[in-house]
Amino acid sequence: MTYPEIKRFHSNMLESITSHASQSPVYQDLETISDIARLSQLPLTTSTQIQNSFDRLGVEKVLLAPIARFWYTSGSTGKPKNVYYGKRDLDDIATGFFQLLYLCGARPWNNAWVVTAAGGETLFGLVVEKYGLDGTISPLAGEMDMIKALRHASRLHKIDIIVTTTWLYLLINKIAKEPKEFERLVETEVKKKVKIPVFSTIVTKYLLRGINYTRLGGSLQNAKIGFSHAEALSPYLAKIREAYPNLEMHDVFGAAEQWVQAIQVSPEKDWLSFFLRYSIPEIAPPEEVIKGKEDRNYRVKGVPWYEWKKGLxxxxxxxxxxxxxxxxxYPTGDLIEVMDPAFSFEVNLERGKMKITLPAIKALGRAADSVDFAGADESGNFLGFKVYSRQVSDALMTIRNVRWWELYHVKGSPGKFVFLIIPENNVSDETAFKDELLRSLVNMFQEFTAAAQARAFLVGGTAAMEDQKNYLELMITRPTAYELIDTEIKQRIKEGRSVGQLKPKRIFVVDSDEALSTLTRKKMEA
Known part of the structure; x- marks a missing residue:
């Protein structure tokens, strides 16, 4: 469809949505509108508002159709949240999801290995059930489920498609190439639970039975298409390409509330094409969204997709x-940037090539996981500069020996950024390692650097400009510190969090150096 056709399609969709929604207590007094240009006249609908209706009236009185399935997410704050779908929704999801996979090169005769959090198996299960795809779906609901996943995957005669998060691609490859190290880790975990040495050895061997590392490694090397989700692909892409030489990677952007919003169909660009058939997207300033959340009568002026400009x-x-x-x-909490409001690409179909034009975006991170310096002097002398987790990952995860990073914004006048780095291996030359990190970070922060030094020069001349170079600090710890991250990931698995929420928070704001020292002490002493 052309953009004018999509606008008409969205106007019809909007009339259907608002008419149907107005029958639920969540949307009491919601106006039915049939013109997408009037979308900003409607109030925001937050997850808190929906959950309050569930708590007050009961789920049955709020929903408008029988529940065929629901997806559970603990949310970024850990507060439980269910998203419900009806029977017709599930059929639409299966059809739409497979269409997107097909555009990326997936075919019904491919063998797929899907590694996902508990609940995610049902999403891919819809596609498997409807189209009869071969392969295995491996839900990660507990600490030992990775072992089951490896066992089942190593039994497949081939793996054409892999679907999982970016960091699991690297973990799975490491296990296949270094099985002895993986088995030592499993034995260590078993010993924590089984105190008798002889029994712990028996239990370890039993758990690891049936894993064919050689076959698994060969299947991974021959896999053709990979889909990653829950975290930006770009920062990990070089390492994934090195580990999987034949794999064409595609990034997927979605959530429990909307199964897929955008997908990287064309590997030519590090962009996600926003598919407009399934939802109507807008972009609004986060500070405006906060006002709309706090006051339902406040009308947030969003920018609809057809008015997007590059850089928004x-x-x-x-x-x-x-x-x-x-x-x-519905405010998703996802921060995005428009890369091209009308990005065109070609896809291969059975009957030939087809050209598609859609808005292209980049995911910047969660609204709750960014550092905003817009407030005057509230967070130090940062001149309205905003830092996103995606920017930091782009700068740091391309460096070979970085396994984990955390950013601490220490308030002050001026404030500073402190990066805590957990390396993959012991750092032999810390000075050279810090130099490499700083080069990459300074490049990322060049917009801030120019503004900060210009202001310093106006206030205090050349000497003040030199002082501005101290806004970045690095703390390098040891590889063993990652055990603290691993422990928190396991705890999040036990809590039932989605794959996208298994990784701990990376960005923190602290009031002083003392607070920084307190927060980082365990990792620095590990």
Whole structure:
């Protein structure tokens, strides 16, 4: 469809959504509108508002259709949240999801290995059930489920497609290439639970039975298509390409509230094409979204997709149909940047090539996981500069020996950024390692550097400019510190968090150097 055709399609979709939604107590007094240009006249609908209706009235009285399935997410704060879907929704999801996979090169006769959090197996299960795809789906609901996943995958005669998060691609490759190290880690975990040495050895051997590392490694090397989700692909892409030489990677952007929003169909660009058939997207400034969340009478002026311009940044707001409960102007908490408002690419179909034009975006991170310096002197002398987790990952994860990073914004006048780095291996030359890190970070922060030094020069001349170079600091710890991260990931698995929420928080704001020392002490002493 052309953009004018999509606008008409969205206007019809909006009329259907608002008419259906108005029958639920969540959307009491919601106006039915049939013109997408009037979308900003409607209030935001937050997850808190929906959950309050569930708590007050009961789920059955709020939903508009029988529940066929629900996906559970603990949310970024750990507060439980369910998203409900009806029978018709599930069929739409299966059809739409497979269409997107097909555009990226997946075919019904391919063998797929899907590694996902508990609940995610049902999403891919819809596609498997409807189209009869071969392969295995491995849900990670507990500490030992990775062992089961490796066992089942190593039994496959081939793996054409892999679907999992970026960091699991690297972990799985490491296990296949260094099985002895993996088995030592498993034995260590078993010994924590089984105190008798002889029994712990028996239990370890039993758990690891049936894993064919050689076959698994060969299958991984021959895999053709990979789909990553829950975390930006770009920072890990070089390492993934090195580990999987024949794999064409595609990034996927979605959530429990909207199964897939955008996908990287064309590997030519590090961009995600936003598919407009399934939802109506807007972008709004995060500070405006906060006002809309706090006051339902406040109307947030969002920028609809057809008015997007290159470089536009903000929080993604979605309106989408749903048999059980539509979402009307739902703040997703995802920060995105428009890379090209009308990006064209070609896809190979059975009958030839087809050209598609869609908005192209980049995911910047979660609204709760960014450092905003817009407030005057609230966070130090940062001149309205904003730092996103995606920017930091792009700068640091391309460096070979970086396994984990955390950013601490220490308030002050001026404030400073302190990066804590957990390396993959012991650092033999810390000075050279820090120099490499700083070069990459300074390049990322060049916009801030120019503004900060210009202001310093105006206030205090050349000497003051030199002082501004101290806004970046590095703390390098040891590889063993990652055990603290691993422990928190396991705890999040036990809590039932989605794959996208298994990794701990990376960005923190602290009031002083003393607070920084307290927060980082365990990792620095590990």
């Amino acid at each position: 940044k903000g929080e993604l707001i979605l309106t989408r149909p749903n048999e059980c409960l539509p979402l009307v102007r």
